[in-house]
Amino acid sequence: MKIDPEQKSDLSAQIAKAIRDAIIAGRMIVDERLPSEAELAEQFAVSRPTVREALKRLAAQSLIRTQRGAFGGAFVNRLSYAEAYGQQITTATLLLSMNDVSFDVACEARYALERACAPLSAKRRTADQLATMRAEIHRQSQPALSDEAFCASDVTFHRTLVDGAGNPVLSYQLAGAVEAMQPLMNMITFTARSREAIVALHTRIADALETHDGAAAETALSNLEAYTLELGRDVMNARAAKG
Amino acid sequence: MKIDPEQKSDLSAQIAKAIRDAIIAGRMIVDERLPSEAELAEQFAVSRPTVREALKRLAAQSLIRTQRGAFGGAFVNRLSYAEAYGQQITTATLLLSMNDVSFDVACEARYALERACAPLSAKRRTADQLATMRAEIHRQSQPALSDEAFCASDVTFHRTLVDGAGNPVLSYQLAGAVEAMQPLMNMITFTARSREAIVALHTRIADALETHDGAAAETALSNLEAYTLELGRDVMNARAAKG
């Protein structure tokens, strides 16, 4: 990890790439300290501000963390699940909002992924997770709940369902799919009747998980998908009718 | 989008967060130009290098792009699927390599997700995609193929299967799961016999997609998962026996 070929511009991007590649390739291990900014500047033959811009790029991706003071510096960061979740959610949310992804497509993706972990969740969900889901269902049946709070509870319910699979990699992958849908869901005004229907389907899902019946959970999720799609279409039609 | 409360340190992180929030909240739209670095410096009452560090953070997340010259500057970037794929793959790869995720867990997640799009792919795969899969199967049956090339072909096969679902959001979500597994798969030495078994399973998947039989595709994927798991265990055992 030394040189950047004198080709196209933007030195800080080149330097960031060189360091990033070293980390990905395993040439730098977790918690290893990078050379100081002054040393890096000398190594790459650039000035310190340029090195700093490169380091900030890496920090933005959670690849490194910095510490001030003596014996401080930049260290290779262990990418935690929590940080990965956060990035995943940010990226997925922006992807959806900036590429006019239709409600249908996003919905299909989300429920396809959720169904994938339904059998695993039916097998492994803890009593605690089941209790959380029941509690959220109870909250969702409170008529006084605002639409935003209803959506937030919905997200928690589905996150718990996903976490029930007991596979952190799966949870990480699905975090984006579930959370990124929330802004789209927030556009829906939930009537008392639609809330009732959703709560009924959530109950079916929870029942299926309680009895370790993966197939039933999948079926209930499919029904929930169909119903969500219907609600979304109503909103779109109402909006189109208005102008 | 102006002020950052004078609380904890790292001005460039605070400024980056302020701008990022504005973009996520939709207060800045795609292709909108940010104020120049000098103007931002004045707005936030910091120096230009500090502003630049903040902008580089955002650039690292593909949230903005910069253009030099007159009427250049920083513009809100439309997050393309391609960029999102790239970030997703980088993050997923690092997550797996830095958190000693077991082969079993990664494998389970990958195949659970792939099964999720099997029914959709069976319904929608194009003739072109089917041809690509057949071609990769043919390549995989060439005995002269190196292990790395075999793995690369495997990735292409599965990516095509996923893309066959015709849902870009799903493709984006699964890019990480499929590609991040490659380093783990690359550790496996594929014998002639195991290659034969994998090719047979790939053929069963392609056949199922050809006849639009989603259930058969799911079953074949489950069998492939079981076999992959077996291969992985053999490698682990051989490694444990050695040292």
Place this chain on the structure above:
DNA sequence: GCACACAAAATGTCAGACATTTAAACGTCA
């Protein structure tokens, strides 16, 4: 042996300058 002060090393921040790139505005010439 302990508390305190000090020094050293590193990041964080600033100011000012120069280099480079880019497109618009301008002017010249057919």
Place this chain on the structure above:
DNA sequence: TGACGTTTAAATGTCTGACATTTTGTGTGC
């Protein structure tokens, strides 16, 4: 009038040098 080169201005990219701040290790004095 119109096409084409030139100038110019605005912006990012980079460098230099300095100072501020934070943190840790160390040494002094009691």
